[in-house]
Amino acid sequence: MKEHRILIIDDEPWSREVVKALGHWDQHGIRIVGEAEDGLQGLQMMQELLPDIVLTDMRMPGMEGVALLEQMSSQHPSIQIIVMSGYDDFVYLKQAIRSRAVEYLLKPVNPEELNEALARTVKNLEAATRSIGSGNTPIVFADKNSLDQYLAYRQRIFSFLLMLDKQAVEAEFQKLGLFLEQSFANVNVSSASMAGQIGHDFLLMLGKFAGEHDLALEHVYDAISWDESEGRASWLSFQEAATELATSFGFVMDQFELQKTRGRLDPDEVKGYITNHYADEISLESVARHFHVSKTYLSRMFKQHTGENVSDLILRLRMEKARALIVEQAMPIKYAAQMAGYEDLTYFYRVFKKHFGVPPGGLRK
Incomplete structure (x- = not known):
């Protein structure tokens, strides 16, 4: 069984200790990799520790649960979420559902309910596909480890996008291109087809970022080799896809920086x-x-x-x-x-x- 990583976020130390004592971690194949006291610290630890699961309280000082879920929905879409709250609050429940939290637990946490939630979350992780992406051809990885590595690259690239770090984004795309070439070297699929699907995955990410910040995307596709008849990118290799995606991400980051500084630089x-x-x-x-x-x-x-x-x-x-x-x-x-x-x-x-x-x-x- 593959070991899954969980991060626990709760401002009350005793509450974290109770959860740690009640969970059947070994039985579920879960390892606790970190604890955070609020949402902001939790987001920082997610970037460093790359957990598969986050178990979070909703009522916390600083960045509370609602804001955390909103950030996770865009920054860490692959992480499974379990929400805890001492309040049977419909607003929180609705936010948890909107942010695709897989479970919602009431405090004080019931041991049986906690472990059932953990079991279902692990099941979701295992089933969460070896296939991601969209379109007619799914992105199929040879094993779960390869999928995890891809998701880690994806997460880092999105984090660097939010930080407007063009050099880091370019470096990650270069490494991702090499990783994908190696991962699919012995897989009986078309590299061009898989490169197109992975590119589509990243263009959706970029489009969402651009849309949330009112950025125009009409010039992004100028950097992309586009097949008009198919309505999709037409890369011949993963390296070509990575290079052109890095250029597109760089363009959007420049545009975002321009938007932030417009009117400030004379x-x-x-x-x-x-x-x-x-x-x-x-x-x-x-x-x-x-x-x-x-x-x-x-x-x-x-x-x-x-x-x-x-x-x-x-x-x-x-x-x-x-x-x-x-x-x-x-x-x-x-x-x-x-x-x-x-x-x-x-x-x-x-x-x-x-x-x-x-x-x-x-x-x-």
């Missing part, structure tokens, strides 16, 4: 900063760091409002400064280059000629 302020620092070691990356935004968002926002790229503005300012120093002040080319932000004289000559069509010395003739 393009004139950005232009002023560049104008004052163009002779320094400045780049799109350094300007983005200065304003605490991603370079993708900065580039898109600045281009949209000024019609000019950040890098083009830096180049133009440097060239105009160098030209003025050389022509109007007759400054030696070497020093003019340094004043304009160029230490490499050979590179300066090449850039200058490309920009003006003549070498620096040609302007004096």
